[in-house]
Amino acid sequence: MAxxxxxxxxxxxxxxxxxxxxxxxxxxxxxxxxxxxxxxITIANFPEASRNIMKGPYDVSLVEGSITTPHDAxxxxxxxxxxxxxxxxxxxxxAGGIQALRNFKDVxxxxxxxxxxxxxxxxxxxxxxxxxxxxxxxxxxxCPINKQQLLExxxxxxxxxxxxxxxxxxxxxxxRRFITCGLVxxxxxxxxxxxxxxxxxxxxxxxxxxxxxxxxxxxPNTAALSAYWKTQGVQDDELLRLFRxxxxxxxxxxxxxxxxxx
Amino acid sequence: xxxxxxxxxxxxxxxxxxxxxxxxxGKKVSEVQFNIFEPPRxxxxxxxxxxxxxxxxxxxxICGICPVAYQMSSIHAxxxxxxxxxxxxxxxxxxxxxxxxxxxxxxxxxxxLHAPDFLGYADVIEMAKDHGPVVRxxxxxxxxxxxxxxxxxxxxxxxxxxxxxxxxxxxTKQELExxxxxxxxxxxASIQTIKFTSKLPFPxxxxxxxxxxxxxEREYPFNEGxxxxxxxxxxxxxEYENCFMEEHVSHSxxxxxxxxxxxxxxxxxxxxxxxNFDKLTPTAQxxxxxxxxxxxxxxxxxxxxxxxxxMLYACEEALRIIQNYTIPENxxxxxxxxxxxxxxxxxxxxGTLYHRYRLDExxxxxEAKIVPPTSQNQKTIEQDLREFVPPRLxxxxxxxxxxxxxxxxxxxxxxxxxxxxxxxxxxxE
Numbered sequence: 001m002a003x004x005x006x007x008x009x010x011x012x013x014x015x016x017x018x019x020x021x022x023x024x025x026x027x028x029x030x031x032x033x034x035x036x037x038x039x040x041i042t043i044a045n046f047p048e049a050s051r052n053i054m055k056g057p058y059d060v061s062l063v064e065g066s067i068t069t070p071h072d073a074x075x076x077x078x079x080x081x082x083x084x085x086x087x088x089x090x091x092x093x094x095a096g097g098i099q100a101l102r103n104f105k106d107v108x109x110x111x112x113x114x115x116x117x118x119x120x121x122x123x124x125x126x127x128x129x130x131x132x133x134x135x136x137x138x139x140x141x142x143c144p145i146n147k148q149q150l151l152e153x154x155x156x157x158x159x160x161x162x163x164x165x166x167x168x169x170x171x172x173x174x175x176r177r178f179i180t181c182g183l184v185x186x187x188x189x190x191x192x193x194x195x196x197x198x199x200x201x202x203x204x205x206x207x208x209x210x211x212x213x214x215x216x217x218x219x220p221n222t223a224a225l226s227a228y229w230k231t232q233g234v235q236d237d238e239l240l241r242l243f244r245x246x247x248x249x250x251x252x253x254x255x256x257x258x259x260x261x262x
Numbered sequence: 263x264x265x266x267x268x269x270x271x272x273x274x275x276x277x278x279x280x281x282x283x284x285x286x287x288g289k290k291v292s293e294v295q296f297n298i299f300e301p302p303r304x305x306x307x308x309x310x311x312x313x314x315x316x317x318x319x320x321x322x323x324i325c326g327i328c329p330v331a332y333q334m335s336s337i338h339a340x341x342x343x344x345x346x347x348x349x350x351x352x353x354x355x356x357x358x359x360x361x362x363x364x365x366x367x368x369x370x371x372x373x374x375l376h377a378p379d380f381l382g383y384a385d386v387i388e389m390a391k392d393h394g395p396v397v398r399x400x401x402x403x404x405x406x407x408x409x410x411x412x413x414x415x416x417x418x419x420x421x422x423x424x425x426x427x428x429x430x431x432x433x434t435k436q437e438l439e440x441x442x443x444x445x446x447x448x449x450x451a452s453i454q455t456i457k458f459t460s461k462l463p464f465p466x467x468x469x470x471x472x473x474x475x476x477x478x479e480r481e482y483p484f485n486e487g488x489x490x491x492x493x494x495x496x497x498x499x500x501e502y503e504n505c506f507m508e509e510h511v512s513h514s515x516x517x518x519x520x521x522x523x524x525x526x527x528x529x530x531x532x533x534x535x536x537x538n539f540d541k542l543t544p545t546a547q548x549x550x551x552x553x554x555x556x557x558x559x560x561x562x563x564x565x566x567x568x569x570x571x572x573m574l575y576a577c578e579e580a581l582r583i584i585q586n587y588t589i590p591e592n593x594x595x596x597x598x599x600x601x602x603x604x605x606x607x608x609x610x611x612x613g614t615l616y617h618r619y620r621l622d623e624x625x626x627x628x629e630a631k632i633v634p635p636t637s638q639n640q641k642t643i644e645q646d647l648r649e650f651v652p653p654r655l656x657x658x659x660x661x662x663x664x665x666x667x668x669x670x671x672x673x674x675x676x677x678x679x680x681x682x683x684x685x686x687x688x689x690x691e
Contacts, residue, residue, distance in 0.1 A: 017301070018276075018300075018301040018303060018655065019326075020323050020324060020325050020326040020329075021277045021278060021325065021326040021327060022323075022326020022327070022329070022419040022420060023326065023419075025326045025327060025419060026325075026419065028370065028374060029404075029408060029418055029419070031401040031402070031404055031405040032401070032405065034315075034387075034401065035387070035397070035398070035401075038387050046385075047272055047273075047274045047275075048275065048276070048277065049274075049275065049277070049385050049386065049387075050274055050384050050385030050387070050388075051274040051378075051384040051385065051664075051667075052384035052388070053274075054383060055375075066309065068301045068302075068303070069301045071299075072301060092409070097323075097540040098303075098305075098308070098320060098323045099308075100303065101304075101308040101310065102304060102307075105307075107304075109307070123301065123302060124345060131642060137614040143323065143420065144326060144417075144420055197517070199417075202416050202417060202422055202465075203416070203430075204421050205416075205591075206416050206422060206423050206430045206431040207430050207431045208422065208423075208425075208430040208431075211319065213420075221668075231655070241312060241316065242312060246323065253314060
């Protein structure tokens, strides 16, 4: 989708559902690029940053957060209707986020554990990604997203091309940086072989195993990784926790964790 | 009697989803609701059954703006449970990381979330058209804070290098020194910021708050100290839950944190400043005095000046730590889990953040409790509005509503943080 007329700046909207605000903050963290961005696009709806809310429709909507309440399950349809392109940003929006850990338990117990007066809490049984509710044009992974990738995606959609974001494993980034393999050097619990790249192998570069911020890579062999971990003495409960992180409800990680549930 | 309703459906320039409802009959405010409709995420519930080592990374996800605060409170609570004390350069590095978060979070709030209110702009981008150099300076300060968090933590949002016992990888002296020049610039820029914020137009508004903050014998507080107030409170952090409680209020099911038998209190920069002025650096003290806020202030709108003073302090403290740094032998002290309970308070940019964990012999979390700053300030915010509105009823609806929003933003509320804890019913007449 190219900008229609040279005189009209495309309108960008940012929407929040259940989340920590970190992914939309990535836009404000583009300190060097922020003012430049606003020369080319109008930030038309960004309540975290502005009192000015312009009416839709919007050329591009960035959606942060997962769907966890009946109200939000309705609201996401309104967002879709006003958006020419809808891009989900972050693990909450693309996989349900850390709050999707409720999906494996009885949510009523969760409510009772946190709130003194559980009957007032309106919540759905599951925390689900946006794509379970409406059509999503592009999913940008990460917990949080990588701000360079965010700029790339915005740029791509405004210029009518496909975003250039990798779907291969963190291992590829790790090898490119000549980082010693953590699976070998620091102990076996690295999710790098099954996790999508995007962080530039951040955790391995800090001498710790990947813990899956960017979710499953394309065609991950999670079973093989689990089998290897078991040969290294990793117990089922630890294995379960490893797959049940910020992308616990992403299909590949969910299935693998369920396979090891007693 | 004439009645009037001020309503903001979706508060802008705060973190998370909240609203505001104020009802006025005649000259009296009959109802104030600082509404929070951010969906609950149940962190305390799903932390049960997780390994202690996962707490810093999981609780960081409560807030994208202040993840370091969650990491710091969680690791200190775990170390308390295991009877471990982290000292020397590792302790200093934790302070340095916190400096980074204070710098980026305060710069964000001062310039991007709050200053536009004082100057009558909808947002910082609009403000940049008339105040270009100030906004460019703001973005540069913010970036330096983020660079500091990134260098030590790995990335600015949800850093990955913090663990119970220390860090995964240590920065070298040379790496830290690479930020020295920028921080020196940021010291000057923070002084400029104090000058800028002290000249903003301030509403005439004061209340006799009880300010609560950590207080440490030697330093301005980040990770350690006793909980001290300007009205005589002085307790060990372990007594937190004996002294504070959550109160049900009749108009809603919100849980407001209160000090037992005393009521609402105030946490955050203004509280830290009023309790710890003597621990600021001489430059920060002098600049603050020149800015006209003295050793303390009871005007919550002065929070924007105090944040600037704290930003200056954080830049100076960061420089001090970098200049004295020698790389420790090990990135972390060894941790042996044992059953028990541990708690900790640290000073998030927005105020005191309390964590408590009960653990079993393998270090699995059996129970977690988290009290973020915004839930502690919520009652004070509502009380402010009750007193702020009546003398200003002559203002137009739009102007008064905007000023009420500005009064809420004094607290830099983080609704994403508070929400695993709070929920208000929105009542309409």
